[in-house]
Structures are given as structure tokens and as C-alpha cells.
Amino acid sequence: MSTMSWHCDPHLLARYSAGALDAVLAASVEAHLVHCTQCQTAMAAHTDPDESDRIWAGVREAIARPVLPWPVRLLRRCGLNDEDAVLLSVSRSLRGPWTLATVVVLVCAVWASFPDDPRGKAAYLLVAPLVPVLGVVAAFVSVDQTAELAVTTPYSKARLTLLRTLAVIVTTVPLVVAMGALIPGIGWMAVTWLGPAFGLTLTALVGLTWLSAEVIGPAVLAGWAAVVAGAYGHDTVATTVAAPAQLGYLVLTVVTAAVLSLRIRSTNFPGALP
Amino acid sequence: MNETLVAVEAVTKRYGDTVALDAMSLTLRSGLTGLLGPNGAGKTTLIRILTTATAPSSGRITVFGHDATGSLVDRTEVRRQLGYVPQEVRFPRGLTCFAFVDYIAVLKEWTDTARRHTEVRRVLDLVGLGDRATRKIRALSGGQRRRLALSQAFLGRPRLLVLDEPTAGLDPEQRASLRTLLSEHGRTGAVLLATHQTEDVAALCERIIVVDAGRIRFDGTVAEFVATAAGRVWLGDAPLPGALQTWRTGTGRIRSIGGVAPTAPDPTVSAAEPTVEDAYLLMLGPAAHAGAEVAA
Numbered sequence: 001m002s003t004m005s006w007h008c009d010p011h012l013l014a015r016y017s018a019g020a021l022d023a024v025l026a027a028s029v030e031a032h033l034v035h036c037t038q039c040q041t042a043m044a045a046h047t048d049p050d051e052s053d054r055i056w057a058g059v060r061e062a063i064a065r066p067v068l069p070w071p072v073r074l075l076r077r078c079g080l081n082d083e084d085a086v087l088l089s090v091s092r093s094l095r096g097p098w099t100l101a102t103v104v105v106l107v108c109a110v111w112a113s114f115p116d117d118p119r120g121k122a123a124y125l126l127v128a129p130l131v132p133v134l135g136v137v138a139a140f141v142s143v144d145q146t147a148e149l150a151v152t153t154p155y156s157k158a159r160l161t162l163l164r165t166l167a168v169i170v171t172t173v174p175l176v177v178a179m180g181a182l183i184p185g186i187g188w189m190a191v192t193w194l195g196p197a198f199g200l201t202l203t204a205l206v207g208l209t210w211l212s213a214e215v216i217g218p219a220v221l222a223g224w225a226a227v228v229a230g231a232y233g234h235d236t237v238a239t240t241v242a243a244p245a246q247l248g249y250l251v252l253t254v255v256t257a258a259v260l261s262l263r264i265r266s267t268n269f270p271g272a273l274p
Numbered sequence: 275m276n277e278t279l280v281a282v283e284a285v286t287k288r289y290g291d292t293v294a295l296d297a298m299s300l301t302l303r304s305g306l307t308g309l310l311g312p313n314g315a316g317k318t319t320l321i322r323i324l325t326t327a328t329a330p331s332s333g334r335i336t337v338f339g340h341d342a343t344g345s346l347v348d349r350t351e352v353r354r355q356l357g358y359v360p361q362e363v364r365f366p367r368g369l370t371c372f373a374f375v376d377y378i379a380v381l382k383e384w385t386d387t388a389r390r391h392t393e394v395r396r397v398l399d400l401v402g403l404g405d406r407a408t409r410k411i412r413a414l415s416g417g418q419r420r421r422l423a424l425s426q427a428f429l430g431r432p433r434l435l436v437l438d439e440p441t442a443g444l445d446p447e448q449r450a451s452l453r454t455l456l457s458e459h460g461r462t463g464a465v466l467l468a469t470h471q472t473e474d475v476a477a478l479c480e481r482i483i484v485v486d487a488g489r490i491r492f493d494g495t496v497a498e499f500v501a502t503a504a505g506r507v508w509l510g511d512a513p514l515p516g517a518l519q520t521w522r523t524g525t526g527r528i529r530s531i532g533g534v535a536p537t538a539p540d541p542t543v544s545a546a547e548p549t550v551e552d553a554y555l556l557m558l559g560p561a562a563h564a565g566a567e568v569a570a
Contacts, residue, residue, distance in 0.1 A: 083380045086376055146364065148327060149358065149378060149426070151327050152358045153378065153382050154353040154354045
């Protein structure tokens with residue numbers, strides 16, 4: 001029950017409701033309404049309940065709507081729709097690859113300041129193709145947690161997989177290419193690493209239809225490291241991204257894409273489930 | 275009319291040399307069906323096959339006329355009618371309650387944002403988490419997390435609800451609320467409730483299916499199931515010889531499940547009204563110990 005001794009008259013409330021009061025008087029009425037139950041009741045006659053419900057629904061919506069991670073907000077500005085943003089924000093697939101890509105680029109840039117050291121190029125070729133691979137794998141590590149639920153929903157697993165993969169590639173590849181181009185002496189290597197990157201990413205995706213992300217990530221990493229280390233040992237690092245090798249990556253990409261397509265159609269996905 | 279909504283026909287599931295389900299057949303209609311069985315009996319395997327999370331080694335499952343073991347198109351149709359709560363739900367890190375259910379709603383093809391958010395709020399309210407919508411999941415108690423896992427199953431009012439141990443971790447009041455919710459849902463769709471909590475089955479289900487070692491041991495009404503224990507449960511001053519289970523009740527008398535009934539009239543021993551738990555213990559014998567929750 002109200003303990004106020006003064007109350008707003010109906011005319012004042014009507015003008016307040018219509019927005020006809022000046023700022024000072026409106027603020028005064030508002031401050032009074034917060035504490036006076038009698039005037040709150042009187043005010044109800046001047047408000048449209050439907051409008052009030054709509055306003056409260058809007059307030060509730062604004063509070064409950066999750067804050068998207070900043071890479072997803074960036075993609076939203078570039079035209080990503082709301083439901084795709086929700087899917088990506090759960091996988092948290094973009095923050096890790098961005099950080100990883102930045103570190104890779106910085107390491108390579110420092111190393112490239114020693115033009116006579118072939119280890120700089122070897123390191124670049126070792127790590128650059130793995131950035132999108134590890135980004136995709138990282139996306140599945142977090143989503144694996146809900147795989148049991150996600151697999152029983154009608155959403156296309158193929159689309160979900162492509163969405164996560166594309167999001168990782170879109171947010172990492174341009175950065176690595178751009179920074180690689182700034183490194184003196186790298187030359188075409190700044191883009192030729194894309195061949196193994198696509199092949200390895202698709203290989204990882206195919207692997208994920210059978211095994212968990214925790215297994216596939218290290219396996220692909222170890223495999224590519226063995227290839228680069230072998231070439232480095234024979235002083236032929238550049239051959240890992242030369243034309244014949246690129247043809248091999250193209251074949252690998254096509255074959256793994258075909259296998260991935262078949263796996264998604266024939267089994268549940270991802271394959272961390274028994 | 276109570277038509278068959280789900281038909282399981284001779285479904286077998288093998289993991290290597292282990293047979294988890296052995297040519298199992300059953301049907302589900304509208305209403306609540308309790309699925310009982312000890313750990314490793316095949317309950318979770320059956321549920322995972324029913325929910326299309328895994329494929330059977332052989333056999334066929336039809337859900338609302340669609341082959342759940344068939345093409346991707348058929349499986350997708352089954353998934354559109356399905357609400358599922360796995361035994362254990364692991365939540366992605368850093369999410370709020372709202373964000374998690376919103377994510378599952380997107381996976382359930384709720385494309386219109388405003389309608390999706392309204393539905394998310396509805397299911398959160400349904401399980402009593404409406405005021406926790408903006409809370410991080412990591413800040414929730416175990417019972418609240420379980421309720422959050424349950425909430426997503428009600429998105430879109432699915433015609434088939436499959437729940438694996440839904441009441442684990444819930445306090446008595448929350449369990450009662452869930453029972454109300456499930457009984458309401460069972461009036462319009464099929465609910466399959468896999469649990470060790472025999473009192474939930476007794477309170478909710480019209481029908482009980484007991485599985486053991488990948489096979490169905492019993493399929494019938496609750497009354498029929500309880501009747502299998504009639505005349506085999508006793509109250510006395512001492513344990514009955516050969517009883518499967520005995521315990522001292524709150525009145526100080528000893529309840530004996532099974533055992534050798536007195537051949538001559540004994541004023542200290544009287545037949546007791548059997549419960550679902552008694553029937554379960556008697557049906558499965560020592561195997562029931564692995565999963566049964568015995569109320570002492």
C-alpha cells in the first residue's frame with residue numbers, strides 16, 4: 001500500500017502517457033511512479049496492455065539474446081545470417097584459429113628477417129597449411145561435446161560441417177596469405193601452401209567421420225610434419241609445394257571431398273560416435 | 275484409437291563380439307512407456323538406435339511411418355518428430371542457458387529468430403529455468419543442468435520424446451514437476467522413459483518394458499508387471515530364508531523379496547503388497563543389483 005501523501009492527477013498521468021510533458025516534469029512523474037503503488041494502478045488505465053507486453057517482450061529479448069564472439073559479429077556485418085551466427089558462436093571455431101594464425105605469421109616474420117636461414121621457409125610451410133586444419137579440428141573439439149544431441153536433430157550435417165569449415169578458412173586464410181606476402185624471400189610460397197592446406201583440411205574432415213577431433217588433429221599434424229621434415233632433411237623443402245606436389249594435393253582434395261560426401265550421406269556425422 | 279507410432283522389428287546391434295541388442299522387437303503407442311533394465315542391458319543402445327544416433331547391425335525401425343534405419347531423408351523426417359535427452363549431456367563451454375537451447379533450436383530448424391526465441395523462452399519456463407536464461411551454464415547446479423538438458427527436448431512439442439534417466443539429480447519437487455510435464459506430453463505423443471527409478475515408472479507409465487542382456491524380458495502394463503511379484507513379497511520379524519533381498523523397513527519389520535514362503539501359518543510373517551521395484555528385483559534376480567535403486 002502506498003504511503004505517499006501526494007499523487008498524480010489523472011490529467012497529469014494522461015499527458016505523461018502521451019509523452020506531452022517536458023523532460024523535467026516527466027522525470028519527476030517517473031520518479032514518483034517508481035515508488036507509488038496508487039499512481040502505478042492509476043497509470044495502468046492510461047497504458048495499452050498489448051503495447052506494454054510488447055515492450056517487456058522486447059526488453060526480455062534484448063537481455064536474453066546471447067552476445068556473439070567478435071569474429072562472428074564481424075561475419076554478421078559481412079552478411080552472415082542469424083542462425084548461422086548461432087551455430088558458429090557455439091563452436092567457438094574462429095577465435096582460436098585467428099590467434100594461431102597471428103602467432104604463425106609473427107614467428108615467420110621474425111624468422112624471415114634472416115634470409116639465409118632455410119629453416120624460416122620450412123617453418124612457414126610446416127605451419128601455414130596446418131592453421132585451417134587445426135581451426136577446423138578445434139571447431140569440432142568443442143562441438144563434439146553436444147554431438148550426441150546434435151546428431152539426432154534434422155539440421156543438415158553436411159551444411160553444418162561446411163559452414164564451420166568455411167568460417168575457419170574465411171577468417172584465417174586471407175590473414176596468413178596477406179602476412180606471408182609481406183615476408184621477404186617467401187615469393188609464391190605465400191600462396192602455394194593453400195594446396196596442402198585444402199588437402200589436409202579435407203583429410204581431417206574425412207577422419208572426423210570416424211574418429212574424434214582429439215585423435216585427428218594430432219594425426220594430421222604429425223603426418224604433415226613428417227612430410228616437411230623429410231623434405232627439409234633432403235634440402236628440398238620447396239618441392240613440397242612445387243607443381244607435381246600441387247597435382248598430388250589436387251587429387252587428394254578431390255578424393256577426400258568425394259569420400260566426405262559419401263560418409264555424410266551414409267552415416268551419422270561427426271564420427272566421434274560409436 | 276491408439277495407433278502404433280514406433281515399430282522396432284528384429285533389431286540387433288553388435289559391438290565387435292558383444293551383442294548389445296539381440297533381435298529385439300517392440301512397438302510404441304501414445305502414452306508413457308517405462309524402459310527398465312540393469313546397466314549394460316541394452317537400454318541406451320536401444321535408445322540411441324531409436325533416436326538415429328547410431329545404426330543397428332540388422333533389423334528395421336519405423337517411426338511415424340518413416341524408416342529410421344533407411345535413407346538420410348527418412349532419418350531426417352524421424353528427427354523432426356523427436357525430442358531426446360541423452361543420459362549425459364555435456365554442454366559447450368561459455369554458453370548461457372538461453373544460448374544453448376537457442377543453438378539446439380537452430381539445429382531443429384527453427385529459422386525465424388523471433389519465433390525461435392519465443393519457443394526457447396517457453397521451454398525454459400517449462401522446466402523452471404526462465405529466470406536463469408542469461409546465466410552461464412557453468413554456474414548452474416547439477417539439477418538445473420539436468421533441467422536445461424530436458425528443456426531442449428520439448429522444443430516444438432515433438433511427437434516422440436525419448437528420455438534416458440531424466441530424473442537423475444533432480445530433487446523431489448523437481449521430479450514431481452517433471453512428472454506433470456511428461457504426463458501432459460504423453461496424452462498427445464509417445465514418451466519412452468529409460469530409468470533406474472522404478473518409482474517414476476510406477477507413478478507415470480501405463481506400460482513397462484524390461485530388458486536384460488539385449489532381450490525383452492517383460493512387456494505389459496504396470497499392473498501386469500506388479501502381479502508377477504504377487505505372493506512373493508513378505509513382511510516379518512526376520513529375513514525369509516533364501517530371500518533375494520531383505521531390509522528393515524521404517525516400521526521395524528523386515529521386508530523379504532522372494533525366498534521360501536512359510537509352509538505353516540506363521541503369525542509373525544504376512545504377505546506384503548508388491549511394488550514395481552519388487553517385481554523388477556524378482557524378475558532379474560542378482561542382475562538387477564547392477565542398476566536397481568533399492569529404497570531401504
